[in-house]
Amino acid sequence: MECYNCGLKLPADADRCPRCGQRFKPREQGPAPAEKTSLSDRIKGLFGKPQ
């Protein structure tokens, strides 16, 4: 790939241009973390459990 700011050739996985400092969009990240929700749900379940 080339830096779209200064045209410097960069490796395809570069996330930043070493010449001009232009940052590129990060590649696709993993799926949105859903663990927090499920964890809080589990805690809610623990505390909200009638005994």
Ligand SMILES: [Zn+2]
């Ligand atoms: Zn650049």
